Amino acid sequence: DTEVTQTPKHLVMGMTNKKSLKCEQHMGHRAMYWYKQKAKKPPELMFVYSYEKLSINESVPSRFSPECPNSSLLNLHLHALQPEDSALYLCASSQELAAFLNTGELFFGEGSRLTVL
Amino acid sequence: TQLLEQSPQFLSIQEGENLTVYCNSSSVFSSLQWYRQEPGEGPVLLVTVVTGGEVKKLKRLTFQFGDARKDSSLHITAAQPGDTGLYLCAGAGSSNTGKLIFGQGTTLQVKP
Numbered sequence: 111d112t113e114v115t116q117t118p119k120h121l122v123m124g125m126t127n128k129k130s131l132k133c134e135q136h137m138g139h140r141a142m143y144w145y146k147q148k149a150k151k152p153p154e155l156m157f158v159y160s161y162e163k164l165s166i167n168e169s170v171p172s173r174f175s176p177e178c179p180n181s182s183l184l185n186l187h188l189h190a191l192q193p194e195d196s197a198l199y200l201c202a203s204s205q206e207l208a209a210f211l212n213t214g215e216l217f218f219g220e221g222s223r224l225t226v227l
Numbered sequence: 228t229q230l231l232e233q234s235p236q237f238l239s240i241q242e243g244e245n246l247t248v249y250c251n252s253s254s255v256f257s258s259l260q261w262y263r264q265e266p267g268e269g270p271v272l273l274v275t276v277v278t279g280g281e282v283k284k285l286k287r288l289t290f291q292f293g294d295a296r297k298d299s300s301l302h303i304t305a306a307q308p309g310d311t312g313l314y315l316c317a318g319a320g321s322s323n324t325g326k327l328i329f330g331q332g333t334t335l336q337v338k339p
Contacts, residue, residue, distance in 0.1 A: 152331060213258055
């Protein structure tokens with residue numbers, strides 16, 4: 111069982127809806143990540159938080175808005191999405207960003223499957 | 228730009244066969260990771276290789292890191308249907324951006 115928990119597992123939304131994806135980890139990790147993954151493709155980095163501060167934004171459209179309320183939680187707020195945004199959204203964590211830079215080891219959640227109609 | 232080229236992209240074999248997946252780059256990586264992802268799940272870390280020439284074994288899986296730390300391979304002996312999934316090699320980028328560089332992935336199907 112993964113120690114990174116994502117909810118919901120499945121989400122269907124219209125293009126005018128506002129919804130949120132949630133991620134929680136209790137491993138004491140201080141770096142958290144959002145990835146987007148299309149079928150049979152590798153994950154694509156969206157955002158990185160380090161010590162609850164946004165460290166990296168990979169030029170993601172503003173219709174995706176990340177939030178890190180505390181060191182255990184990571185949210186991704188969704189608004190006015192397009193059908194091409196349909197994908198598996200993965201949350202991941204690592205001990206610290208610095209440690210990750212050496213080891214590249216990430217712990218992924220099971221993902222939230224998003225469908226935009 | 229650091230790239231990881233993974234091959235083959237797709238592999239369909241019978242139970243009991245052996246296979247090797249390759250991950251190559253023209254750049255040096257301080258470490259490389261192998262992840263396996265089953266349908267509908269997130270990637271799960273299998274192994275990290277750090278030292279050039281290193282060989283690590285995980286049951287029927289053997290991982291090797293090239294001497295120059297530019298390439299890695301994953302060998303599966305006597306594949307089982309439970310080995311079916313997407314295999315991803317990955318490495319931390321050298322520009323200290325926090326970005327994990329992934330290979331394109333190998334989709335493995337093991338038929339009973």
